[in-house]
Amino acid sequence: MRNRVITIIFCVILAAGIISSIAVPDKHYSENEKRTLKQFPEITAEKVFAGKIPDEVEDYLTDQFPARDAWVTVKTLSELASGKKESAGVYFADDGYLIDSFKQVNEKLVNMNLEAIKRFADSVQNDSSVKTYVMLVPTAAQILTDKMPAFAPGVDQNGIIELAEKIGLDTVDITEAFTKHKDEYIYYRTDHHWTSLGAYYAYAQWKQIKGETPEPINSFKTETLCDDFLGTTYAKVNYPFAKPDTITAYYNTEKHDVSYNDGKQTADSIYERKFLKGKDQYAVFLNSNQATTVVKGDGKGKLLILKDSYANTFAQFVIDEYEETHLIDLRFFKSSVSDYIKENGITEVLLLYNIPNFSSDVRVRTLS
Numbered sequence: 001m002r003n004r005v006i007t008i009i010f011c012v013i014l015a016a017g018i019i020s021s022i023a024v025p026d027k028h029y030s031e032n033e034k035r036t037l038k039q040f041p042e043i044t045a046e047k048v049f050a051g052k053i054p055d056e057v058e059d060y061l062t063d064q065f066p067a068r069d070a071w072v073t074v075k076t077l078s079e080l081a082s083g084k085k086e087s088a089g090v091y092f093a094d095d096g097y098l099i100d101s102f103k104q105v106n107e108k109l110v111n112m113n114l115e116a117i118k119r120f121a122d123s124v125q126n127d128s129s130v131k132t133y134v135m136l137v138p139t140a141a142q143i144l145t146d147k148m149p150a151f152a153p154g155v156d157q158n159g160i161i162e163l164a165e166k167i168g169l170d171t172v173d174i175t176e177a178f179t180k181h182k183d184e185y186i187y188y189r190t191d192h193h194w195t196s197l198g199a200y201y202a203y204a205q206w207k208q209i210k211g212e213t214p215e216p217i218n219s220f221k222t223e224t225l226c227d228d229f230l231g232t233t234y235a236k237v238n239y240p241f242a243k244p245d246t247i248t249a250y251y252n253t254e255k256h257d258v259s260y261n262d263g264k265q266t267a268d269s270i271y272e273r274k275f276l277k278g279k280d281q282y283a284v285f286l287n288s289n290q291a292t293t294v295v296k297g298d299g300k301g302k303l304l305i306l307k308d309s310y311a312n313t314f315a316q317f318v319i320d321e322y323e324e325t326h327l328i329d330l331r332f333f334k335s336s337v338s339d340y341i342k343e344n345g346i347t348e349v350l351l352l353y354n355i356p357n358f359s360s361d362v363r364v365r366t367l368s
């Protein structure tokens with residue numbers, strides 16, 4: 001009887017949601033989740049015969065359900081009340097950390113990506129005498145294991161770094177450095193990114209691997225950009241008791257000439273402060289993700305960073321050490337990176353990705 005009542009209530013709520021969704025215009029983008037929402041699927045004969053329509057309609061209704069954020073909160077709280085430590089792929093860890101799970105890896109894609117990078121690194125070394133370093137960054141699920149729920153499953157991210165080393169890539173393994181500093185604020189509590197402090201420790205390890213001395217952290221000026229940051233991990237669960245994060249900038253010189261996408265947009269700082277007033281506050285670093293970015297500095301040489309969004313925070317520590325720092329996001333860049341290196345006089349390359357992103361980015365294997 002109890003199960004029947006619960007089923008009836010659920011059906012009533014679902015029906016009300018569907019009816020309401022007819023009257024309420026669809027949303028195209030979720031500011032809270034920082035992603036594009038599913039739209040009503042195009043009905044084609046091919047999709048019908050392939051059986052895709054029911055799944056696409058279900059995804060559409062899930063994304064467009066009225067008051068969706070509130071329902072996500074209810075779902076999260078109910079799961080926590082039942083004793084679960086995970087909801088929507090997010091672990092509720094100690095000290096207020098919300099940590100994205102990483103349970104499966106496409107080993108074939110990982111190997112294809114690593115082999116593509118090796119071919120690329122050998123090619124630019126031979127053709128242009130440019131050395132390529134590879135930094136694959138473990139996420140909080142790998143480093144903050146003492147905060148994770150007991151027996152939480154996850155991919156051994158160190159194994160992917162070991163594969164990169166085995167294939168002969170010049171890797172920058174930051175695992176030991178991060179483990180040493182794991183009790184410090186190196187990852188955000190509500191977001192999947194590392195903090196500026198975490199990015200500094202990665203920068204220091206990179207410099208040491210190259211046989212160079214990193215700038216001491218106390219040589220940088222610091223500025224609190226905001227203290228109310230709720231990131232993408234929070235958005236998955238909409239947990240009302242989450243403690244907001246603080247975003248901090250580190251710089252020697254705050255003003256720089258910055259050019260995005262071949263000069264289509266310019267700025268006088270890598271910090272786009274307009275984003276601090278919205279929900280995507282991490283985008284304050286380098287205007288979120290652009291196909292190409294060039295930052296002028298006062299140093300020597302030209303660094304190219306092939307990147308995901310982790311590099312946006314990392315860049316603040318290197319831009320004063322080079323004449324120019326170039327950043328390319330392979331998800332949006334459609335030209336030859338090798339040609340770009342020759343045309344722009346690049347002297348050094350760093351590929352910087354967090355490991356889950358690297359393991360799923362199909363653009364890396366097209367690197368040339």
